[in-house]
Amino acid sequence: MKAFKYLFITALTLLLFSACERDDICPEDAPKTPQLVIQFFDVSNPEILKNVPKLKIVAPGNDTLDFDTTSEIKLPLKTSENMTEYDFIQKSLSNSPNVDRLIFDYARTNEFVSRACGFRVVYLDFQGTLINDSNEWIKGVLVEESNINNENETHLNIYH
Secondary structure (H helix, E strand, O other): OHHHHHHHHHHHHHHHHHOOOHHHOOOOOOOOOOOEEEEEEEOOEEEEEOOEEEEEEEOOOOOEEEEEEEOEEEEOOOOOOOEEEEEEEEOOOOOOOEEEEEEEEEEEEEEEEEOOOEEEEEEEEEEEEEEOOOOOOOOEEEEOOOOEOOOOOOOEEEEO
């Protein structure tokens, strides 16, 4: 009886491990849904990257991202809607934070990666709009790449 139990457990273990085929595992380097890559530039010298101190990004009703000092960030876009909005908050040395809202519009398409990885979303016809207020710290935005299919290039420039 012990031999039968040992044989059964061994056979079951072999069956479980042999059931995984090579294409059932999504490789780490497989393409994924890309994030929006944003770089910040000096409005008075548009060729020079400019750090944003104490930047906070808030998606209304969602999570908050905090950056100490940065000139480049990556943000996720919604995969189930054709629009994402974020509040960009610069917490300067003064106690009153300066909030500017950016709205991103785009078309979405699903791209098949593999059986193991499934689909990823690619964003097409990307547009960024700055909602003006009386005290904006962001002076302008420029779309560098309107099709977002990787994170290897900058998609949006923000001038401040």
